[in-house]
Amino acid sequence: MGTRFDIACGRLPETVLDLNFADAHPGLSHEQAALEADRCFYCYDAPCVEACPTGIDIPRFIKAIASDNLAGASRTILQSNILGGSCARVCPTEILCEQKCVHTAIEANHAVRIGALQRFATDWQMNQSAHPFQREESTGRRVAVVGAGPAGLACAHRLAMRGHDVTIFDRHEAPGGLNQYGVAAYKLADNFAQKEIDFLMSIGGIRFQGGAVLGQTLTLAGLRESYHAVFLGIGLSGVRALGFENEGVEGVLDAVAFIETLRSSTLSDVPVGRRVVVIGGGNTAVDAAVQAKCLGAEEVTLVYRRGAEHMSATPVEREWAQTNGVTLRFWASPHHLLTDQGVVQGICFARGASGKGYDPQDSFTLEADMVLKAIGQVFVSDPIQNDQILVENGRIVVDGNGRTSMPGVYAGGDCTAGEDLTVAAVRDGRDAAEAIHAELMVSSAEKDAVNG
Amino acid sequence: MADLRTVFAGIKSPNPFWLASAPPTDKEYNVRRAFQAGWGGVVWKTLGEDPPVVNLSSRYGALGFEGRRLIGLNNIELISDRPLATNIAEIKRVKREFPDRAVIVSLMVPCEEDKWKAILPIVEETGADGIELNFGCPHGMSERNMGAAVGQVPEYVEMVTRWCKQNTRMPVIVKLTPNVTNILMPARAARAGGADAVSLINTIQSVIGVDLDAMAPMPVVGGKGTHGGYCGPAVKPIALRMIGEIARDPTMAGIPISGIGGISNWRDSAEFLAMGAGSLQVCTAAMHYGFRIVEDMIDGLSNWMDGKGYERLEDVTGRAVSQFVPWNQLNMKFRTIADIDQEACVGCGLCHIACEDTSHQAISKRNGPDRRHYEVIEEECVGCNLCAHVCPVDDCITMVPQPFDGELTWPEHPSNPHRITA
Numbered sequence: 001m002g003t004r005f006d007i008a009c010g011r012l013p014e015t016v017l018d019l020n021f022a023d024a025h026p027g028l029s030h031e032q033a034a035l036e037a038d039r040c041f042y043c044y045d046a047p048c049v050e051a052c053p054t055g056i057d058i059p060r061f062i063k064a065i066a067s068d069n070l071a072g073a074s075r076t077i078l079q080s081n082i083l084g085g086s087c088a089r090v091c092p093t094e095i096l097c098e099q100k101c102v103h104t105a106i107e108a109n110h111a112v113r114i115g116a117l118q119r120f121a122t123d124w125q126m127n128q129s130a131h132p133f134q135r136e137e138s139t140g141r142r143v144a145v146v147g148a149g150p151a152g153l154a155c156a157h158r159l160a161m162r163g164h165d166v167t168i169f170d171r172h173e174a175p176g177g178l179n180q181y182g183v184a185a186y187k188l189a190d191n192f193a194q195k196e197i198d199f200l201m202s203i204g205g206i207r208f209q210g211g212a213v214l215g216q217t218l219t220l221a222g223l224r225e226s227y228h229a230v231f232l233g234i235g236l237s238g239v240r241a242l243g244f245e246n247e248g249v250e251g252v253l254d255a256v257a258f259i260e261t262l263r264s265s266t267l268s269d270v271p272v273g274r275r276v277v278v279i280g281g282g283n284t285a286v287d288a289a290v291q292a293k294c295l296g297a298e299e300v301t302l303v304y305r306r307g308a309e310h311m312s313a314t315p316v317e318r319e320w321a322q323t324n325g326v327t328l329r330f331w332a333s334p335h336h337l338l339t340d341q342g343v344v345q346g347i348c349f350a351r352g353a354s355g356k357g358y359d360p361q362d363s364f365t366l367e368a369d370m371v372l373k374a375i376g377q378v379f380v381s382d383p384i385q386n387d388q389i390l391v392e393n394g395r396i397v398v399d400g401n402g403r404t405s406m407p408g409v410y411a412g413g414d415c416t417a418g419e420d421l422t423v424a425a426v427r428d429g430r431d432a433a434e435a436i437h438a439e440l441m442v443s444s445a446e447k448d449a450v451n452g
Numbered sequence: 453m454a455d456l457r458t459v460f461a462g463i464k465s466p467n468p469f470w471l472a473s474a475p476p477t478d479k480e481y482n483v484r485r486a487f488q489a490g491w492g493g494v495v496w497k498t499l500g501e502d503p504p505v506v507n508l509s510s511r512y513g514a515l516g517f518e519g520r521r522l523i524g525l526n527n528i529e530l531i532s533d534r535p536l537a538t539n540i541a542e543i544k545r546v547k548r549e550f551p552d553r554a555v556i557v558s559l560m561v562p563c564e565e566d567k568w569k570a571i572l573p574i575v576e577e578t579g580a581d582g583i584e585l586n587f588g589c590p591h592g593m594s595e596r597n598m599g600a601a602v603g604q605v606p607e608y609v610e611m612v613t614r615w616c617k618q619n620t621r622m623p624v625i626v627k628l629t630p631n632v633t634n635i636l637m638p639a640r641a642a643r644a645g646g647a648d649a650v651s652l653i654n655t656i657q658s659v660i661g662v663d664l665d666a667m668a669p670m671p672v673v674g675g676k677g678t679h680g681g682y683c684g685p686a687v688k689p690i691a692l693r694m695i696g697e698i699a700r701d702p703t704m705a706g707i708p709i710s711g712i713g714g715i716s717n718w719r720d721s722a723e724f725l726a727m728g729a730g731s732l733q734v735c736t737a738a739m740h741y742g743f744r745i746v747e748d749m750i751d752g753l754s755n756w757m758d759g760k761g762y763e764r765l766e767d768v769t770g771r772a773v774s775q776f777v778p779w780n781q782l783n784m785k786f787r788t789i790a791d792i793d794q795e796a797c798v799g800c801g802l803c804h805i806a807c808e809d810t811s812h813q814a815i816s817k818r819n820g821p822d823r824r825h826y827e828v829i830e831e832e833c834v835g836c837n838l839c840a841h842v843c844p845v846d847d848c849i850t851m852v853p854q855p856f857d858g859e860l861t862w863p864e865h866p867s868n869p870h871r872i873t874a
Contacts, residue, residue, distance in 0.1 A: 038519030041844050044801030045817070045824060066518065105798035105823070106845065 003340040006274040006369040007251060011296025017267040020294035023189035024320075025089075025116070033120040037066035039103065040112045047100035048114060053424040054081035058097060062117055074125035075132050077118055082157045082430070083150050085126060085196050086179050087423045088119035090187050092283075092314045096423070126195060131202045136163040138205075141440045144169065144227040146214050149177020150422045151233030151413025153200055154429030155436075159231075160205035162437040167227070169212035177235060179422070181260040184287035185267075186294070215383030224408060228443075229436045232384070232396065232404070232411040233429060236377035236420070242279070244337050251344035252337065255280065255288035255374035262291055273370025275299045277347055278326075279334055280374030281311035286318070288372045289326045300326045301366055303349060305333040305358075333358040338365065347371055379415050393417065402432030410436055454757035455764045456750060458492060458554075460731040461623040461649040461708045463581045465492035465554035468721070468765055469746050472712050472733035473497050473558035473584060473627070476743075478532060480542035483555075487546070489743035490750060493554025495651075495733060498531035498586045499539050501561050501571065505530040505593075510671040513660035513680060524686035525736045526660035528671065528678055530592045531560055536574070544578040554731075555579075556625065560586040560598050563608060565615050572620040582622050585612060587638070588629035588654020590681045600654070603629035606641035613645025625710060628652040628694075630687075635694040640703055650698065651710035651733060653691045655681025684736035688714030692727050696776045699728025716745075718752025725765065726772035783859045788835035788851035790814070790828045796848040799823035803839035803849060811838050 012020070028036065040062040048058045057076050064073035077084040091097075093115040098104075101111035125132060141164045145152045148170035156166040174180055179193040201208070212218050214234060223230045239254045241247055255278060262270045272295040278285050281304035289302045302321060304311055307330050311318060322328060332349035335358075339345060346367040352358035381391045390397040390405035395417045402410040412428025414420045456467040470493035471477050471486050478497040486494060507529055515524035532539055547555045557580045561567040575583060587609055589599030602608045609626065616624045626642035628635060630653040642650050657679050659669045669677030691713025698704050711729030715721055716737040724732055737745050762768050792803065792815075804826045807815040814832035818825045828839075840849040863872050 035519060041800045041802065043799075044805035045819075046801070047799060047823065102798035102800045102823075 003343050004345055004367075004369065005250070005343050007271045008274075009271050010268045011272060011274075014268050017295070021185045021189065021267060021291075024184075024186040027123055028113075028116050028120045033065055033117060034068075036113050036117055037062050040066070041102060043102055047102065048097040048112075051097045051100040052080075053096070053419070053421065053427045054084075054087070054430070055427075056080040056084065056097075056118070058114055061121055062112065062114070065117055065121055070121055070124040071128075071132070073121035077121055078125065078132060080430075081423065081426050082154055082200055083179070083196060083422065083426050084118055085122035085199075086150070086183075086188060086193060087426065088115050088122055089192065090179075090183050091115055091421070091423050092316065094316045095314050096421075126199050131199070133161050133203055135161055135203060135205055138165070139163040139440065139444065141165070141228045141444070142167070142226070143229045143231065143436060143440075144223040145231045145233065146170075146212075146218075146220075146223070147177060147233035147235055147413070147415075148172070148175035148208060148210075149233055149235055149413060149425065150179060151235075151425035151429040151432075152177065152231065153197065154426040155231045155233060155410075155412065155433045156206045156429075157200050157203060158430050158433030159436060160203050162433070163205075164228075164437070164440065165205050165207075167207045167209060169209050169214070169218060171211065171213045173210040175208050175210070177233075181263050182256065182284075183263075183422075184259070184291055185263060186291075187287075213383075220384055220387045220389070220406070220409065224406075228408070228440055230409045231402075231429070231432055231436065232389075232409065232415060233413040233425065234383070234411075235414045236379050238378040238380040239373065240376040240378060242334050242337075242373060242375070244334075246337055246339050249337065249339045249342050249344050251369055252371045252373070255284050255372040256377065258288055258372050259284070259291065262295070267295065270295055272297050273368065275366075275368050276301070276370045276372060277366050277368040278302045278372045278374055279347075280304065280376070281306065281313060282374060282376070283313050283317060284377070285372075285374035286313045286321045286326075288374055290321055290324045292370070292372065293325050297370075301329060302326050303329045303332050303334075303366070305331065305352065307331060307354060332364070335360055335363055337371070344368060344371055377414075398432075401435035402428055403435065408439075454754045454762060456492075456754060458731055458765055460554075460710065461582065461625060463493070463554050463556065463623055463731075464552070465731070466552055467492035467746075467750050468725070468729075468731045469493075469749055470495060470554060470556070470710070470731055470733045471738060471743075472735040473586065474735040474739075475529065476735060476738050479534065479539075480546055483542075483546050484549075486738075486743045486746075487550045487553050490746045491553070491743065493556065493581075493731070495556045495558050495584050496539065496543055496580075498558040498560045498589070499536055499571070499575070500531045500559075500598075501567060502536050504533045504535055507533045508673050510673045513670040515660055515684070515686065522684060522736065522740050524658075524660065524682055525684040525739065526658050526670075526680040526682050527655070528591050528673075528680040531558075531586070531589065536571075540574055540578055543575075543580055547579045547581075554581050556582045556584050558584045558586050558627070560589065560593060562596075562598060563602060563612060568612065568615045569619050572616065572622075576620055576622055580622065582625060582648075583616065583620065584625040584627050584651060585616060586627055586654075587612070588627045588652075590629060590631050590655055590657045591679055600629040600631055600657075603627075603638055603654070604632055606637045609638045610641040610645035613642050613647050617646035623648040625649040625651050627654055627712075629654045630690060630694055631657050635697055636701055636704070639698045639701070639707075643704060643707055647707070649708035649710060649730075650704075651712055652698070653687065653694055653713045655683045656687055656690065658682035683714065685714040685716050685720075688716075688720060688723075692723060695724065695729055696727045696773060699770055699773045700776055718749045718756060721749055721753050722756055722768065723772075725768040726770070727776065728770045728773050730765070730769050780862045783856075783861060784865055785856040785858060785860045787854045787856060788837075789830050789833045789854060790835070790837075790839050791850050791852045792826055792828055792839075793848050793850070794825070796845050797823075797826065798845055798848075799825070800844060801826065802842045802844065806838050806842045811836055815839060 061076040098111035278289040350358040413425035473495040587603030593599035711724035712733040
């Protein structure tokens with residue numbers, strides 16, 4: 001038997017690809033939204049609000065939907081979370097707002113569909129011509145935002161709203177970060193990430209500069225000189241390796257890179273194996289596995305080294321993978337790769353059990369044309385290693401206002417500690433923007449006092 | 453199985469559920485379907501003199517609340533717009549075919565004795581079981597000095613009732629308008645005129661809503677609107693009060709009352725009976741869901757009566773009347789205190805904010821690790837019930853009666869400057 005190499009593009013006709021990558025959960029109709037909105041009890045000090053990292057006043061916006069005040073509903077959402085549209089689509093609401101909905105105390109899994117309602121309201125807003133917020137009077141202050149992901153975008157929007165001039169730098173050609181390059185396509189279907197960015201930018205005062213790589217084409221020290229403040233929303237640019245010598249063989253890819261290729265290409269041009277093994281237990285693993293299946297892979301197996309209950313992907317995500325034909329296997333640790341002439345042929349796993357470790361004698365092999373690694377992303381501090389930025393436990397250290405140890409430099413999102421969620425990144429960016437604004441206004445007032 | 457057979461002012465029906473005089477009883481086709489569905493009787497939509505009235509396009513406006521449709525219905529339809537002869541022929545056919553059902557004919561002609569004298573024998577000839585005088589229609593017809601225009605003047609009520617009693621052997625039911633300050637005035641006038649029974653309430657004058665684009669009351673008819681007659685579940689409390697007023701009035705003692713006003717299910721029916729009704733008329737609920745709703749009304753009322761040991765309708769009719777008293781007769785020593793079932797509480801906070809903002813600051817809030825905890829501050833609770841009403845969970849908040857000693861009403865209360873002293 002010769003070497004097997006079976007990675008190909010265009011496994012499915014374009015019509016099927018379009019169906020497979022269509023909106024995973026289409027938006028509510030006006031009638032559906034009205035019915036769902038009426039289910040909300042309009043709790044006082046609602047637990048759902050507390051469970052939202054951006055603290056959206058959920059009962060208020062749902063009440064507004066119920067009364068057909070969609071401008072009010074969307075404004076309520078967007079003033080707390082300018083990326084409320086993508087959060088409505090990508091948030092694991094089952095472990096956030098909807099988990100705390102008091103309806104779940106009456107009947108499990110019957111929370112008010114807060115995410116779907118939020119999408120309904122924000123979709124309405126995005127179909128309006130005018131931006132709901134106006135910039136305050138120009139302050140003449142310039143702020144650099146590094147990283148055009150959710151944290152950076154939220155920060156930039158809030159700064160622009162406060163009257164500052166913002167430049168966003170990103171290594172990619174287009175803004176959006178994980179929303180544009182990292183999330184499964186069917187979660188942000190119909191080019192939503194780009195539409196949302198256009199909407200966000202339409203407030204004015206925000207300039208985007210792509211192809212800008214921190215540590216290469218620009219430095220933090222340089223930015224500090226040219227701008228009154230800097231916000232770092234640089235995310236996690238590294239991926240963990242399996243640690244095998246032959247990991248560089250053809251067919252073994254980072255799931256993050258696989259998804260990025262998929263998100264930036266025509267679907268029929270994205271290569272995928274006939275048999276795909278995804279290693280990992282998080283949302284990236286699920287996104288990679290389901291999308292591989294949607295591209296036309298015949299067999300997709302997601303292998304996680306621990307049990308289902310330990311996966312960082314939520315049960316809803318897990319079910320989504322299974323519904324889409326992904327086989328899940330638990331308690332199996334990658335042991336070695338099977339390769340032939342520099343091409344992956346399969347991967348061998350050691351079986352394990354809770355509290356017992358993994359037994360290499362008890363192993364199984366999955367044939368694979370493609371192995372996608374989704375075992376975690378890590379913060380890479382190289383671009384800022386010459387700056388006075390304190391990094392601890394692999395993340396940038398910030399205070400409650402997003403301040404780093406370097407004066408005038410703030411950070412937020414995945415590159416700082418905390419939950420790696422889009423909605424948490426938005427909160428970080430927004431709050432850092434307010435802190436930057438406060439600082440710039442104080443220094444401006446001081447300067448005025450001196451000049452006066 | 454409880455006996456639901458009804459004898460009301462001499463009119464027999466297999467159950468107390470009649471369709472009120474309204475669109476559902478406008479013609480043979482509908483009435484036939486109603487009887488097939490199980491309704492005990494109908495009050496045929498009001499007949500007038502020829503030429504018949506002309507109705508408009510756009511006749512109803514509805515009130516919804518938080519996703520529920522039609523908690524109130526407003527109509528601007530007039531009386532039957534079909535020729536008298538057509539109605540008469542159909543009534544005759546239907547009555548012959550359904551002899552066990554009550555067929556009552558609603559009537560409205562101008563306030564002239566001759567007009568009433570003329571129509572009564574025509575109706576009598578159909579074999580109908582009785583007539584109901586429409587003194588209630590509050591829109592359109594009242595502008596022509598009929599309907600509520602008569603019902604609002606006790607002297608007219610008495611006069612027309614007397615004409616009818618003098619000119620027919622059929623039982624005369626007088627349908628009362630609620631658009632008066634004191635329902636007892638027209639009710640007593642009806643009795644003075646010899647009425648065999650009263651029925652109430654007819655619809656309430658209303659503007660159901662304003663079309664904010666047309667800037668006109670709804671329903672909008674060619675850019676304008678008019679007031680209509682309001683009915684449906686939302687009017688039930690008004691009807692219960694007026695029925696109770698009549699039922700407990702000594703001068704009205706013993707008069708049969710046909711209860712009307714938002715009756716939608718067996719429970720409403722039982723409440724109307726308890727407040728003094730001897731038969732029940734339904735319209736909006738049937739207009740919302742169709743005639744089949746009567747099945748659960750019959751079944752539910754019967755099951756409830758069985759559970760309570762009531763064998764006949766007479767066991768229920770008027771049972772709550774002696775407990776319906778003026779405020780001054782309520783015992784001021786009685787007290788309840790709210791009790792929150794912490795197991796059932798879902799932590800929505802509605803009880804707290806209602807009490808905190810609008811009542812007596814008697815429910816405390818504490819954020820626990822699992823959920824918010826709300827507790828009654830007993831010293832502050834006045835037992836107003838608001839928390840229990842806003843709580844979305846059934847039986848989560850109960851009002852617990854406290855021990856009390858004897859009775860003290862306002863007339864004897866020490867704080868009453870006009871108190872009765874021994």
